[in-house]
Amino acid sequence: MKLAQRLYLPEVVSGLVLTAGHFFRNMGAHVARALGRRDARGAVTIQYPEERRPYSPRLRSLHRLVRREDGSPRCVACMMCETVCPARCIYIVAAEHPNPDIEKVPARFDIDLGKCVFCGFCVEACPEDAIRMDTGILEFSSYSRGGMIYTKEMLLALEPATGDGRPTSPVPIPPDRRMPAP
Amino acid sequence: MATAAFVLIAAVAVGSALGLVVRRNPIHGALFLVVNLGSIAALFLTLGAEFLAAAQVIVYAGAIMVLFVFAIMVLIPGREETGPDPQRPTRLLALPVGAVLLVLLVALVAGGGAPRAAGGPPAGGVEAVGRLLFTDYLFPFELTSVLLLAAMVGVLLLARRRA
Amino acid sequence: MTAIADLGIAFGRVAFVMLFILNMGGLLTWVERKQSAIMQDRIGANRASIFGFRLLGLFHPLADAIKMLTKEDFMPARADRFLFQLAPFVSVFFGLVAFAAIPFGDTLRLAGREIPLQAVTLDVGVLYVFAMLSLSIYGVMMAGWASGSNFAILGGQRAAALMISAEIAIGASIMGVIMWYGSLSLQTIVRGQGDLLLGWIPAWGILVQPLGFLLFVTAGIAATRRIPFDTPESESEIIGYFVEYSGMKFGMFAMADFLETVVIAGLTTTLFLGGWQVPWLYAEGFRFPWGAELALPHLLVVLLQVGAFTVKVSLMIFVMMLVRWTLPRFRYDQAMRLGWLGLFPLSVLNIVLTGAVLLLVGGPA
Numbered sequence: 001m002k003l004a005q006r007l008y009l010p011e012v013v014s015g016l017v018l019t020a021g022h023f024f025r026n027m028g029a030h031v032a033r034a035l036g037r038r039d040a041r042g043a044v045t046i047q048y049p050e051e052r053r054p055y056s057p058r059l060r061s062l063h064r065l066v067r068r069e070d071g072s073p074r075c076v077a078c079m080m081c082e083t084v085c086p087a088r089c090i091y092i093v094a095a096e097h098p099n100p101d102i103e104k105v106p107a108r109f110d111i112d113l114g115k116c117v118f119c120g121f122c123v124e125a126c127p128e129d130a131i132r133m134d135t136g137i138l139e140f141s142s143y144s145r146g147g148m149i150y151t152k153e154m155l156l157a158l159e160p161a162t163g164d165g166r167p168t169s170p171v172p173i174p175p176d177r178r179m180p181a182p
Numbered sequence: 183m184a185t186a187a188f189v190l191i192a193a194v195a196v197g198s199a200l201g202l203v204v205r206r207n208p209i210h211g212a213l214f215l216v217v218n219l220g221s222i223a224a225l226f227l228t229l230g231a232e233f234l235a236a237a238q239v240i241v242y243a244g245a246i247m248v249l250f251v252f253a254i255m256v257l258i259p260g261r262e263e264t265g266p267d268p269q270r271p272t273r274l275l276a277l278p279v280g281a282v283l284l285v286l287l288v289a290l291v292a293g294g295g296a297p298r299a300a301g302g303p304p305a306g307g308v309e310a311v312g313r314l315l316f317t318d319y320l321f322p323f324e325l326t327s328v329l330l331l332a333a334m335v336g337v338l339l340l341a342r343r344r345a
Numbered sequence: 346m347t348a349i350a351d352l353g354i355a356f357g358r359v360a361f362v363m364l365f366i367l368n369m370g371g372l373l374t375w376v377e378r379k380q381s382a383i384m385q386d387r388i389g390a391n392r393a394s395i396f397g398f399r400l401l402g403l404f405h406p407l408a409d410a411i412k413m414l415t416k417e418d419f420m421p422a423r424a425d426r427f428l429f430q431l432a433p434f435v436s437v438f439f440g441l442v443a444f445a446a447i448p449f450g451d452t453l454r455l456a457g458r459e460i461p462l463q464a465v466t467l468d469v470g471v472l473y474v475f476a477m478l479s480l481s482i483y484g485v486m487m488a489g490w491a492s493g494s495n496f497a498i499l500g501g502q503r504a505a506a507l508m509i510s511a512e513i514a515i516g517a518s519i520m521g522v523i524m525w526y527g528s529l530s531l532q533t534i535v536r537g538q539g540d541l542l543l544g545w546i547p548a549w550g551i552l553v554q555p556l557g558f559l560l561f562v563t564a565g566i567a568a569t570r571r572i573p574f575d576t577p578e579s580e581s582e583i584i585g586y587f588v589e590y591s592g593m594k595f596g597m598f599a600m601a602d603f604l605e606t607v608v609i610a611g612l613t614t615t616l617f618l619g620g621w622q623v624p625w626l627y628a629e630g631f632r633f634p635w636g637a638e639l640a641l642p643h644l645l646v647v648l649l650q651v652g653a654f655t656v657k658v659s660l661m662i663f664v665m666m667l668v669r670w671t672l673p674r675f676r677y678d679q680a681m682r683l684g685w686l687g688l689f690p691l692s693v694l695n696i697v698l699t700g701a702v703l704l705l706v707g708g709p710a
Contacts, residue, residue, distance in 0.1 A: 016668065019384045019667060019670065020667055022384050022386060023380065023383050027383055042386075042388075043383075043388045045387050216483065220480075233529070236469045236473055236476050240472060240475055240479055245512065248482055248483075248509055249505075252509075255486070255490055255498060255502050307468065308468070308469065
């Protein structure tokens, strides 16, 4: 080591100068921001729930089931996604569709998000473009395993995200996280 | 007021001294000694000897006893150390030594050993203590430093042999 | 009547010091979070809110207190029950009382009375603060021993060893200041710093004792047991003497750390940064070296002095926080080596140098 390093003190001082420099630069930016300069940023932090980092359109987020114009699912319960799913997290029960032009409709379409690996195979396998992973929602949690199972109704209610990945529909709250009715 | 303070502090001092002797647990004993030294310092304070009180706390309670407690913590005594003392008979020596101390104390108190009132700054002030140390008590003071030096050399020797 | 007034004044002096140090200590939890955040390009704790008001995260200390008071107060089965309970109180107690001898202002003349702005007027103020600092280690050692945990004992031992090596350096490094100003009374030392060097530079301790200042601050930071001297705590290896504590008892150890930071900052201010002195401010007003004068009423002067003391203490705390969030932790042996082979010999050198200068050049008088 050089003498300056062995003495330790010069190195301490240079370190303190560095951190103090950061402090005063950031403090100045914070003050400027408080005084109205919106472009001054004193921190690189993103205030997460309110601010979100823009996501890529290719991001695979929470699934949604695409609706037809009458609101019924576009899905025809062909079981392609259930078959291709490596995690076996999709469970479909097929039923007859009242419209004779459409072969089938899912009576149940459950995705167990506790098992899902977000590989996106279901989206690729779907012949009807009925399932997509473009909601931009990444926050799903639950107090129980059962709460991680999202049903057809929950998945149908979701909307696609905006261009920068901002979710447009509220995060579905699983039943076990809802406040008990008074 | 002064008497009440004295009685209170003296009671703490005697009580903690008793605790030091009676407690089996070495850490408890050491902590009792700290309380004892602190109450003696408080007694010094009531006599107006602020410097002595501060020195007592810093040197004894703050430094020496910290080392004591540190040493006890390092050599956490096992069962063999806290069991019956193999050299129990030597404890009997405490009786004659204690008796001599008692006689000395009684003789001192009976002989009217009232504290001498010194002129100038109050006795126990920094200046008074410093002046005494470097005039009347210069020889014992220097002797103490020689003693400390000898102890330090001894420690160095012991530490070096181990390494 | 006068007896009641005297009692009231004594109470007021103690209350001011208590509130000063307690509020500073409480505020430091916020300062630590925010300052470290700003130093690291972050924002820092800002979520605690009351009715939606966040006030830059100022409610976080409050939220912390509520959280710690409502947590389970756990005691390990093998703990020494009495000492385990006592330890946090001892820690906080000595941190609190240490500030008593530090003067926060000159004498206040009010309604024909002379009130010294200091909780306790002591002729040996330096030694008193020093003694209380050295006793504060007992809380830590008791905690380490009484927890009945090996990690806690390791922490207690490290704290004791660190404290002794820091204390020796503190004691030796303030000796130069005591020699220069010729007193053990903190108030006298601060008054001595009101003199001028060469007719215009305030004779603050940092100017006449630069080496002493450096050594004292280093040893003082070691005495607070915070990074870079946090071997007793070492949260990444042994967690330290308070491993077994929970709830507010744990909080009290954290508080004791902050209180000691305030005490060290206060002592540094008093000894080296001129205490309550404002440059060129005298009892009757400003008297600038270039000849200008500005007479001020007595109350305003006292307020300026108390304000200056607070600002200096805050500044010193800022520097200590800066050090705490910049340096990595010393290894145990490095800390010992620094204390015994670095700080202590240099402090002795400082004493010798100060003595030589005093003999050859003559002191401030």
